[in-house]
Amino acid sequence: MPLPLVWLNGRLLPLEQAHISPLDRGFLFGDGVYEVLPVYGGRAYRLDAHLERLERSLHEIRMAPALDRAGWLAAFGKLVHGNGGGDLLLYVQVTRGAEPDRNHVPRAGTAPTVFACVSPLPVQPAGVVEDGTQAITAEDLRWARCDIKTTSLLGNVLHRWRAADAGATESILMRGGWLTEGSTSSVHVVGDGRVVTPPQTQAILPGTTRSVLHELAARAGIAIERRPVSEAELRGADEIIIASAGGGIRAVARLDGRPVGAGRPGPVFRRIHADFLATRQEFSTALPA
Secondary structure (H helix, E strand, O other): OOOOEEEEOOEEEEHHHOOOOOOEHHHHHOOEEEEEEEEEOOEEEOHHHHHHHHHHHHHHOOOOOOOOHHHHHHHHHHHHHHOOOOOEEEEEEEEOOEOOOOOOOOOOOOOOEEEEEEEEOOOOOOOHHHHOEEEEEEEOOOOOOOOOOEOOOHHHHHHHHHHHHOOOOEEEEEEOOEEEEEOOOEEEEEEOOEEEEOOOOOOOOOOHHHHHHHHHHHHOOOOEEEOOOEHHHHHOOOEEEEEEOOOEEEEEEEEOOEEOOOOOOOHHHHHHHHHHHHOOOOOEEEOOO
16 A cells, blocks of 8 residues: 655645545546656666656647656655655656546646655565466457556456456457557567567557566567567467566466466576566666655
């Protein structure tokens, strides 16, 4: 759960004192965007990449940046250090703000609502690195602009819920027989020692941890291909790797109850995961107190 202090519209205050109007367009329409980024030892991981994606999402829904880079850095620093620093997961949300009535077309000049909170960084269950995790497949029923990190996440929620009902940690999604991504992660298949991932389209979120995985693979001399991935290729993969800000980089050992490859995390995952842990400091930005 969130730690005691949150950031709301320029103020650091106790969570129980943070109030937002029920006429906020984020509440009524899901009219807003968000970002999630890990914080390791009080340092924000891939800060610039996350802020670039936040600004892109705002642009795509026709909103101006709520803060400049210096403003975000100051806000995140106060929030993280105000809650004691350490390893955290930072969530920030920007909505179009509260208007005097409910109307589909936004009013010009409405002040945005900016909210951020931190919670303890999720810890992977014991054995996940050694044994891998489980996933199911499902037809991707989300909307057509998954490249925008919008707060309208009902489709993702239902897909993730379905996975939980099946005893899995992720739903891997397909559209017409072609891989898109997971309900909460990017998806990569490994065959013959090569990492293959779908190209960036409007059906796929431009994942920051996905970019990290690609960079680490390139550093390790592992070939990367960005091209459409068929359902048959997914099911016949030697390895399946999923990546997200909150979950890090994980191997899928079983898909729809059947083993992936040897049924255990493979050598490509192990190399990339080890490098991911080793480069946290390198890829992180110090936050001002």
